[in-house]
Every structure is written in C-alpha cells, then in structure tokens.
Amino acid sequence: MIFVAGASGTIGKLLCNVLNSLNEEFRAFGRSQPESYFDIGNNQWRSGNFDNYESLVQAMDGCDSVFLTCSPGNQMAEHEINVIKVAQELGVKKLVKVSVPNASRIGRTKLQRLHSLSEEFLQQSGLNWSILRPNAFMQNLHGDTQGFNINRKFCLPLEGAEYAFIDALDIAHVAASLITSEGPQNKVFNLTGPDLLTYREVAEIITHISGNKYSFNNITDDEYTEIMKKTGVDTWFIDEILEWFREFRDLNVGNVTSDVKNVLGRAPNNIKHYITKNLSIFS
Numbered sequence: 001m002i003f004v005a006g007a008s009g010t011i012g013k014l015l016c017n018v019l020n021s022l023n024e025e026f027r028a029f030g031r032s033q034p035e036s037y038f039d040i041g042n043n044q045w046r047s048g049n050f051d052n053y054e055s056l057v058q059a060m061d062g063c064d065s066v067f068l069t070c071s072p073g074n075q076m077a078e079h080e081i082n083v084i085k086v087a088q089e090l091g092v093k094k095l096v097k098v099s100v101p102n103a104s105r106i107g108r109t110k111l112q113r114l115h116s117l118s119e120e121f122l123q124q125s126g127l128n129w130s131i132l133r134p135n136a137f138m139q140n141l142h143g144d145t146q147g148f149n150i151n152r153k154f155c156l157p158l159e160g161a162e163y164a165f166i167d168a169l170d171i172a173h174v175a176a177s178l179i180t181s182e183g184p185q186n187k188v189f190n191l192t193g194p195d196l197l198t199y200r201e202v203a204e205i206i207t208h209i210s211g212n213k214y215s216f217n218n219i220t221d222d223e224y225t226e227i228m229k230k231t232g233v234d235t236w237f238i239d240e241i242l243e244w245f246r247e248f249r250d251l252n253v254g255n256v257t258s259d260v261k262n263v264l265g266r267a268p269n270n271i272k273h274y275i276t277k278n279l280s281i282f283s
Helices: 008-022 053-060 076-089 110-123 138-140 166-180 199-210 221-230 235-249 259-264 272-278
Strands: 002-005 026-029 044-047 067-069 093-098 128-134 153-156 186-191 217-220
Touching: 002 008, 002 053, 002 138, 008 026, 008 166, 026 053, 044 053, 053 076, 067 166, 076 093, 093 110, 093 166, 110 128, 110 235, 128 166, 128 221, 138 259, 153 199, 153 221, 166 186, 166 259, 186 259, 199 217, 221 259
Parallel strands: 002 026, 002 067, 026 044, 067 093, 093 128, 128 186, 153 217
Antiparallel strands: none
C-alpha cells in the first residue's frame, strides 16, 4: 500500500487521482480532506499533522511505499524528517519526496536550505528514495500569489525571468510511476516543462488561445509586497516568493530537462496544452 503524505496539496491531490485511476491501493494523509478536485475511490483517508509522530505511525502502519510533500514553512524540514523516521521505523521500502530546484544548504531561498536538510536525511536513511525537484507549476498562472488579477494582468517583478513551467499533473504521473515501479531509483529528478517562457510570452499565448487580452506588467519587489499584504499573504511567504523571483530573474532555475520524458516515455505537457485543457479558467 502507498502512503500519500500531504494529500491535500496540489500534487498530493493529483497523485491520489492518478493512483485511483491505476487501481493502486493507497492511504491519503493530510490536515483535512478536500471536497472537490480529488477522488480517493475506495481508499482510506487519515487526518493528521506532520508534527504528531504517533499519529503518523498509526496512519502509515501497513504501507510499504511513501510519497511525501509538505507545505512550506519554518518547520518543514522537521516535519518531513518525522515522516522519514516513521517510514524507517515501520520498514517502508521506498519513499518519493517532492523538493525544490537547486536545494542546497547554501541556497539563496529558505526553502532550498530547508529541503536540503530533509533531502540529506532521506539519502542517508537506508530507504530506496527518489527526489523530485519541479520547476514552477503551470497552476501558479491562476494562483493567488503568481497568477493574473481581475483585469487579466500578471503584475509581477519578473521582467526577463524565464520559467520552465510544468503541469503539476505531470509531476503526479512521475511520482506514480516511480513509486509503483520495481527496484530503487536513489536519484534526483529535475522536472520541467518542454519550454522556457517569460510571463510576457505566457500572457501572449493565453491571449491567442482564449481570445481574451492578457498582459504582463513588470512591477518592483516593494509594489508586489504591498499587493500581497493587502490580500493577507503571510510576510514570511512573501519574502520567500521574492527570493524565488530573484532566482528566476538571475536565470538560476530555468534549464529545461528531459527527466519527465525519461520517466514517462512521453514529453511533458506544454503551456498551450494546459491552457486549452483549462480554458474555462482563462475565459
């Protein structure tokens, strides 16, 4: 049985859908069960928190593989290491973890540094492991912090920044393939879409496909901060997003890879496919 830790997140929900479609038996674990965009079929849901070790033991007991994704925050590394420790204790054979691009103890962003701690712990755990480092999600294009506003404008401090946007559904398919395959991977997978695109180029593509005018408006970091504060975004998260914006502006995380194709045997979804498939969002 597969244990899906972080099942209420973007990738976790999609992975549950994929596993359900493959008739794979799994147990979903998260803070609260989503009511939509999510189908666990006849599989089990367990509510709980990553900081409650005993609840993790009870929820994971009987599973032989684990998928791990965790919400960003100061205690993220501690929470992920808890999951890995429980997996060790229960004799789990395989763990697939979601990380971030260029995770490193000396990374510019806090998430790079935090993920490096749980990555290192996993690599030394004795478990068969796979680490997924996806680029920016295509889903971010209509998200609260990096998406378009009510006027169909992307107001972001990202002039010239190039993204290798990836559909989170492709990440879920990669995770499903790795977690259900035989044998260890013990490998880091850098997951990207097939193209390097700026937000200005994305706006032009959405305009062409949807028939609605989308645009990109370059703003300063301070202007972005004020917009996010007005919408109630936590200061810690705003600062983290800005660090990632600087990473992308400096072209440190924009390389396209073949890792999705190498795992799935097909090319990742491109931005035109994603927009067309989700046209109602952009109409």
